[in-house]
Amino acid sequence: MDSHLLSSNHFVGGIPSEIGNRSMLKYISLSSNYLFGSIPRELCNSESLVEINLDGNLLSGTIENMFEQCTNLTQLVLGNNHIHGSITEYLSELPLVVLDLDSNNFTNIIPVSL
Structure with missing residues (x-):
């Protein structure tokens, strides 16, 4: 099992896009840090990510x-x-068991499909 469990480490900066290049990566936890900027699309490069x-x-x-x-x-x-922005319906197509989007700045209502 491959994972990046790096929560609560006072990391500052952006999330490196290379983190998603690990083909066996299953878990990414970078919670409770000081990360800023956009979430890199490359996080989903690993097909194993759950x-x-x-x-x-x-x-x-x-x-x-x-x-x-x-x-x-x-x-x-x-x-x-x-x-910010919209919560789009494509999320309902994922096998999500947990979806936590609280305390952000989304501009639309939650799609019924979720």
């Missing part, structure tokens, strides 16, 4: 069509950031 936890950072940008390549994603935790 959990992403980026809660409690300073991330911004949108998630529109961001995770549609994460076809095995069961847990997506993005709460307590500065993410």
Whole structure:
């Protein structure tokens, strides 16, 4: 099992796009740091990825069509950031068991399909 469990380490900066290049990567947890900027699309390069936890950072940008390549994603935790834009219906096509988007700046209502 390959994982990046790096929560609560006072990391500052952007999320490196190369983190998604590990083909066996299953878990990414970078919660409770000081990460800012957009979430890199490359996080979903690993087909094995099942959990992403980026809660409690300073991330911004949108998630529109961001995770549609994460076809095995069961847990997506993005709460307590500065993410904006729309929550799109493609998320309902993922096998999500946990979806946490609280305390962000989304502009639409949650799609009924979710």
